Amino acid sequence: MPVDCGSKLQSFGSKLLRKKSLAEARSLETPLDRCLTVWHLLFYAIAHMAGAGVYVLTGAVVKSNAGPGAFVSYLICGVASLFTGLCYVEFATLVPKAGSCYTYTYLMLGELPAFVVGWTMLSDYIIGMASVAKAFSGTVDALCNHTVSGFFKQHMGTFHHGPSQIFDDTWDMVAVALILSLMLLVVAGANFSLSVNIGLSVLQLLCLATVAVAAFVYGSAANWTAGGGFFPYGISGVVQGATVAIFAYSGFESVSNAAEECRNPRRDLPIALLSSLGIIAVLYVAACLGISYLEPYYELDVNSPFVSAFSRRGAYWAEGFAAAGTLLATGATKLATMYVIPRMAYALASDGVILKCFANVNERVRVPLPGLFCGTALAAVLAMFFKLEFLADMVSMGILLSYFAVGLDLFVLRYLHFASGDKSEVPLRDWASDRLSSSLPWLGTLPGLKRLLGGFVVACFLCGGAVDYAVPQLTWWSWLLGCITLAAVLVTGGLLCAYQPHEVAEMYESPLMPLSPLTTIFINAVMIVKMQFYTWLRFLLWIGVGLILYFSYGIRHSTALEGGDAGAGAGGEYVSLDDTKPEKNNDNNDGKDGANLNEEKRPVLSGSS
Template sequence: MSSTLFRTKRVEQSILDTEEPEHALKKSLSALDLTVFGVGVIIGTGIFVLTGTVAKDNAGPAVALAFVVSGVACALAALCYAEFASTVPVAGSAYTFSYASLGELPAWIIGWDLVLEFALGTAVVAVGWSGYIQSLMDNAGWTMPDALGSREGADAFGFDILAAALVLVLTFILVLGMKLSARITSLVVAIKVAVVLTVIIAGAFLIDGDNYDPFIPKTQTVEAASNLDAPLIQLMFGWAPSNYGVMGIFTAASVVFFAFIGFDVVATAAEETKNPQRDMPRGIIGSLIICTTLYVLVSIVVTGMQHYTRLSVDAPLADAFKDTGHPWFAGFISFGAAVGLTTVCMILLLGQTRVFFAMSRDGLLPRFFSHVHPRFKTPHRPTILLGVIIAILAGFTPLTELAALVNIGTLFAFVVVAIGVIILRKTRPDLHRAFRTPWVPVIPILSVCASLWLMINLPAETWVRFAIWMVIGAGVYFLYGRSHSRLGRHQETTLAEVEKGDGTGTA
């Protein structure tokens, strides 16, 4: 039984499956498109809110160093993703990579994990987008009824129609084709980056050098949390994090790390890239470098405009502009945040549909969902199904408590991909690797360690919810996926033919 659970799918077979007409996605993306996708999904509201919040609560002006530390940690994972995406240019990202290196059950588990991660991520972002739009509407004198708006602070039960509408519109765009999606994403990302650069340049003229003193504030011990709200590391070892000081930089790094989540989604588009061997590494690593630079610059500006002890928690950058006599920038920042979340939502939805499509093509999910649209060459069936489900989730479900599952799911994928790089180097040294992760196994091992460290800093409650989802996924695999696996059926057919041949030969 164990041999069937860990049967691997040859890279050559994965690539061959992409050439079947009924399952073939259209190749239309360039390195620039991939880089834009990466920037589009990484840069959200965090650049306007998280930079100042973490400076106030965790690191002071040294938050810029925290972003550098997190950027380096992400780069470790990005190097592993770049090697896999260029070697196995197939839809599915970590799921496909795991199938080639670790086996079918681990691949299913990581695919199931990604489905949850992208679904919750899309819904949470859509609700956040709705909140920013409603804020802009309120400023213009238009008020959404509580029954049709965000539920936070509302007494009546309602349906967030703006969040649901955003998901459905983006679903329609994704069905129409990847190139159209890329063009819209490019336009929106251009606006978003222009807003960020404007904020950086304008803020640079308002910097007061005295606000950087002290650059690394004195260490403060954090009061230990209790029960399942506490980080897992605290329950395991009794260790409590500290704010400020050198250790505060690393505490802050574990918080701001999640502002970088999203570059891994770029790998799901490998199959739709014209030259994935060359362009995938450029898109993944290039987008990470751009976003790290922007995060560092914004953090320098916000802590220079206002002393970190006076930064607000809810809207630090906007309030910093108000404090320096430029209140109109608050609306400008809300506009930038709303624009930014549009592409985050689209690309997360794109990533989920590609993982679902790849799992369906392998038979682990119903094959009905593996057929592409005859005209647009997109996986329209899973796109429509998942779009409707996520729109309902975004409309009805309070998702704030579940948002941490996105973080643990991403980190789990990072761990699996890094391990997969080491294993595939050993089992398939013959494969052509257009991009090779340097210093293997050192870089993958460091990536695993960094990801595990961040995982155990998450609340224990998140681990419990994640474990429950994984148990449900294992049940689905044993009830459906294992018996319908395309690879399993192919192996059974091959074995039957061999046995038949042996029987004929001995007759």
């Protein structure tokens, strides 16, 4: 009986950690339409990132956190986002499939961790769409002197539940109208919807460029030094501003969700993702410098800094451009947010972990319509009844979790995924082999590598806790605790750099490996610890709902095979694509461009290295 119970537990555990085949995940066949070019992807990523943060968040960071030196906060966040972006680039070129971090986690860590990441991402996209619609509605209402909200209160009434931090006090029909309008554009198909997105994004960038130039025309350099100088809050203010500004870059990772509809994903995705990060960094720096040049930081209106500042100076034409840019940033260009919702649901449903009806793709428009309609309905309900602040708090945890997971996934891919057996040796770099192998013999073993990785992850979370809770108390023991945890991060991270990464054929490889995954893990672990209690509570409650769905449906209907990827833990390695036969490609790709996927080849896994 104990033996039978143990075998059942082992079987149950294997189901939770079963993995998708990496060879199958690299297949280029798809029921979706591979029609997107690098321009579609570039402006898709820009539209995701260049939202209300350009016109609103910059004012808040400048006024409350860093002063005119806020541009340094955005530069810090840009560099941090670059490391995360490199992790996504490596995976996106290896696995050109929808699902983004969910798919990567399924391949590297197994089904249950992937479901937690995917469920969180799907909810974040839906809640993010509702948040965007609420921001758009608020912007329209503010520009109309609150006549819109007054109209709905007069003709539709209010909710008589008293003051609430969660529920809105009236029907937000403007937000619902925006969500329905974006859904209709997405229904038309990927090529049409993202082509429209290009036009809207270009208009937004032109508005922003005009606003930035106008700020330097109507402003004064004296505003940069007024009220305490260029860095009135000091270095600590710049760092605090960075913790707020980091969310302004969120959204670049969503471009990997379009990999399954990209004509040439292994060429275009790295260009689009990294270029969009650079463009957005320049835009945020220009916005910070421009608004602080236009008006002293302590006089800014955090709700609409550019519009209010231009209005006070009588620059009404510039005010109009700022208002138009704000509407585009919070509304029209959020077509990219609506686009990703059905693709994420499609990825989860294709693996059987949520209802398989969401994997149905309409043959005419090549769009997963069930996911689109359901996501639209949920976003509309959230936007109609809930406050913006409540919705925004729920999104932040999911963003950080997916970033943390992709860093861990990449390290597992490059160092652990192709290892052969628990007792095998792992290759060290030449300098480490010469200097460390004799003094640390366990360093060259697979268990040693796993323990080091686990120690690094734990040290990152402990360091985040020390920075957030202990160090601010300004006592000797709190500083000592902070120094110890930081030293643990540096020591374990330094030892992890001693290992030789596995080279995967036909995949973009970021420089200075493992700097990208380790930096991504550290930054996001620290940020996760800093989340407020109620953010954690909402996140855990939502994960609980997802786990009920998974254990009641997903675990029994998953399409993953028992035993996982044939290449995991079996010394699998990639055969060069030049040695394999061309893969049958989607019929819609014929003759679409000179670098189409007919030239791609399908990878296979060999049994041993």
